[in-house]
Structures are given as structure tokens and as C-alpha cells.
Amino acid sequence: MPRLVHIAAAQLGPIARSETRREVIARLLAHLEQAAAMDCHLVVFPELALTTFFPRWYLEDQAEVDAFFEREMPGPETRLLFETAERLKIGFYLGYAELAIESGVIHRYNSSILVGRDGRIIGKYRKVHLPGHSEHEPWRAFQHLEKRYFEAGPEFGVWRAFGGIVGMAICNDRRWPETYRVMALQGAELILIGYNTPVHNPPAPEHDDLSMFHNHLVMQAGAYQNGSWVVGVAKAGGEEGCEMIGGSCIIAPSGEIVAACSTKGDELAIAQCDLDLCISYKNTTFNFARHRQPHTYRLITERAGVVIGV
Ligand code: ING
Numbered sequence: 001m002p003r004l005v006h007i008a009a010a011q012l013g014p015i016a017r018s019e020t021r022r023e024v025i026a027r028l029l030a031h032l033e034q035a036a037a038m039d040c041h042l043v044v045f046p047e048l049a050l051t052t053f054f055p056r057w058y059l060e061d062q063a064e065v066d067a068f069f070e071r072e073m074p075g076p077e078t079r080l081l082f083e084t085a086e087r088l089k090i091g092f093y094l095g096y097a098e099l100a101i102e103s104g105v106i107h108r109y110n111s112s113i114l115v116g117r118d119g120r121i122i123g124k125y126r127k128v129h130l131p132g133h134s135e136h137e138p139w140r141a142f143q144h145l146e147k148r149y150f151e152a153g154p155e156f157g158v159w160r161a162f163g164g165i166v167g168m169a170i171c172n173d174r175r176w177p178e179t180y181r182v183m184a185l186q187g188a189e190l191i192l193i194g195y196n197t198p199v200h201n202p203p204a205p206e207h208d209d210l211s212m213f214h215n216h217l218v219m220q221a222g223a224y225q226n227g228s229w230v231v232g233v234a235k236a237g238g239e240e241g242c243e244m245i246g247g248s249c250i251i252a253p254s255g256e257i258v259a260a261c262s263t264k265g266d267e268l269a270i271a272q273c274d275l276d277l278c279i280s281y282k283n284t285t286f287n288f289a290r291h292r293q294p295h296t297y298r299l300i301t302e303r304a305g306v307v308i309g310v
Contacts, residue, residue, distance in 0.1 A: 007043075008038065008270045009232070009250055011261045012027065024050055030266070032088060032092065040270060046235040048068075048096060050070065053239060054149070058143050082120075091115050091116045091122075091161070093168060097109075098111035112124070112168050114159060127171070128156065128173055128179070129175070129176055130146040130147050130150055130152050133148070146172075156173075158187060169193045174193045181226060184282075191229070195215075195235070223255050227279075234261070246261055246264040249269060
């Protein structure tokens, strides 16, 4: 009996800075309703899906920064998402800015949650690879202050859900092969990734023309090299003067893109994902137990540490 998960990559077009949570959530609810009408079990939203991508600005007033964060999840405005998910029997991945108070200390993370078809939170992930910079760099066409506004998360986790083992990552995480491998070593068969990726990368403008190629390259490689499904979902289009790539897609363990968005607006790309397709890769080419050489890698990384001094 195939373990089918009907998944919708729920791409979002631009979110204006002036857009209220209520207005944004109305767009997310429309995606949930449409995905449910298409018999989907799981909807994947982008990174920071409740607001505009605020790390593009240098903001000195902490209250202004914190207005982009959620102190509760679900909170008063997002509760309707969970209630709708329960009513429609459809789960979701949601990226958002998390403000957490732990032992009386405020922590701010670039986070995502996985919510089941019963509307309950299954797991939470806090972005590990924070790109960009922490101080104002006026030479840039726009800032990328994730290192200023967020703390890095501690780990990559996986959760039993939707009939398989599901992992989460966020945006820049997808560029690092370790991201997929650490989750695959925990058995991940489905890895969900939201992203906000500008076309222009100020430190390396020579890469701009390859931004979509690099987007798909890293996720297709991650899927194939770990025998896992990968779903990548964009916040796309011209957002507050910054053009962001789209290219939301669903990638099979073969590395093939089986569904993709073709616009830069609010759009669903849907696929029937058979988690059992992972087996043919995890049991042969990427049978970690039979073919990986972790001892050798350790020696190499130790030696590399000596050579490059990291
Ligand atoms: N955005 C970008 C990403 O990794 C970036 C940052 C763009 C890094 C281009 C390197 C090149 O897709 C986020 N939010 O991580």
C-alpha cells in the first residue's frame, strides 16, 4: 500500500510592509481552502510567511523590529489558521518570526512549525544557517540582517507525521548539504523548506543570473543524495523594491521536479508524493549503513581543521 501524501507548495507573492496579519492570513486561508478542495493533506508555506521580509531593513527601534514577531503560536490572529486546518483536515508548515521568553530571557528565531491534520503543532524548527550580516552595511542595495535580528537554532530535527518521517529547514539551510544529511541520518523521507530569496545577492552580483538555477540545484541534489522528497516554497516577486525568486517546487527522491509554480504570485503546485519512492534510493545507492565512511570523513574534517584552521 503506497504511503501517499498529497502536498501543496503554497507560494506567496509579495507581502507589503503595510499588510496586516489579518490580510496576510486571509491569503493563507485561501491557499488552505483551495488545497483542501484538491484533496491535499499538507500545505507548505514560505519562510516568514506572516510578514514582509523585514531583515532587508536596518531598524534601530527594537519595538519596530518586534512588531514583525509572534509571541504566541497560535496567537490571536493565527488561531484561525489552526482552526481551519482542523476543519479541513489539512496540515501545514508555516515559517514565521518567533519571539520566545525562556527562563525570563527574550530569544528571537527565524522559525517554522509543522501542524498536523488535526490542527495541532507536531514540531518546531529554528533556522540554523543565518545568512547575511549583523551591522548596517549601507553599500548594499538592501540589507540582509538575519544575523542581527535572529539567534541561530540548535539543531535539525525530524518528526513522525503524515505516514512517514518529516524534517524541516528554512531558506539558506537548503544551500548546505549537511542540512539534508543530518535529517536523512535521522530517517527523513520528506523535507519541507520555505524561502525568501532575492534575485540580487549584493556580495556576489555575478551569481544573480544563476539564482534560480542554484535554488533548484541545491534542493534537487539534497533530495537525490538523501533519498528524500523535498518541498521548497518561495515568497516571490517584487516585495518592497526587492525582487525575489519564485520557483516553488516539489522534488522526488530521484531529484526530479514533479510539480512547480510558474508565476511569482500566490500559487499552488500540487503533487501526490509516495513516501515509498524513498526506499529505492535509501536501500541502494544511498544505503548509509553499507556505503558511507563516517570514520574517514571524521579524519578528513580533522585534517581540514588543521589545514584551514576552522
Ligand atoms: N535568503 C537567501 C537564501 O539563502 C542568500 C540568502 C541569497 C544567500 C543568495 C546566498 C545567495 O536563499 C535567506 N532568507 O536565507
